[in-house]
Amino acid sequence: MLDYPLLSALAAVIRTGSFERAAQQLHVTPSAVSQRVKLLEERLGSVLVVRGQPCTGTAAGLRLCQHVERVALLESDLRDTLPGLPPADAPLILRIAVNADSLATWFIAAMTGMPGCLFDLVLDDQDHSAEWLRQGEVVAAVTASAAPVPGCSSHPLGALRYRATASPDYMRRHFPRGVDEESLSRAPCLTFNRKDRLQAQWLATVSRKAPVPPTHWLPASQAFVDGALAGLGWGMNPDLLVAGHLAAGRLVELVPGRPLDVPLFWQQSRISGSVLADLTRAVLRAGRDVLHQPSAPQGGRDG
Secondary structure (H helix, E strand, O other): OOOOOHHHHHHHHHOOHHHHHHHOOOOOOHHHHHHHHHHHHHHEEEEEOOOOOOOEEOHHHHHHHHHHHHHHHHHHHHHHHHOOOOOOOOOOOEEEEOOOOHHHHHHHHHHHHOOOEEEEEEEOOOOOOHHHHHOOOOOOOEOOOOOOOOOOEEEEEEEEEEEEEHHHHHHHHHHHOOHHHHHHHHHHHOOOOOOOHHHHHHHHOOOOOOOOOOEOOOOOOOHHHHHHOOOOOOEEHHHHHHHHHHHOOEEEEOOOOEEEEEEEEEEEEOOOOHHHHHHHHHHHHHHHHHHOOOOOOOOEEEE
């Protein structure tokens, strides 16, 4: 039989990264947290936490952490139907994978629809966020993958529209004779990180040879906008972040009228009850309010 006070201590250490922060979260002393984790390790005969700065979970520790978080979701669902159950010791924490541009443009609105919950967001590229669901690390994800992860439901959100944008001064310096393959191969661009393929995808739509330009690495959505405004390079910026700059002439499109639409999907675990159902409604409402919608919306699918 698993001891859930011990499991809660383990999960707090893994998610906060330290025994001290876990103690603050659980309203006990760091020594008490350490004793609980040590006792759990002794009972299971396995190391569960790698002590360090920060502390991290072993494979076994992460599996137990995921288990206790799912139990908390199920218990929350029970409280909706069995009001005689005692209240939870702490707010429910929802661990979700989301891409940075969604977080910068529309996802916060969905979070405000869940006032009784805390969020633990994992940032990853939309082409990779579904992997967090497959590994059981999160209970839901904003992803570019339409195919449902096994055990999950998939719902279309709409498309995040990107535009290849740069400052007028940058355009005069690097594209004095217009945008062509030669100038595209030499003009610096902006890239979020090594997973970011948006610039390459857009280049493939405007150039047969798909040049590989030099790049600045800027791993933040607002830094992308600021970098373009400052003339560092051109980048694929969400229409939602640069529409005002385009209208005012502070930014221009490299090729006018050639946006890149990235369809997004909301995938959630199907075993997590009414809390995630409420979150799904909030996410779908927030996403569909601002994302570019296809002419024929699709229904959700289960994996």
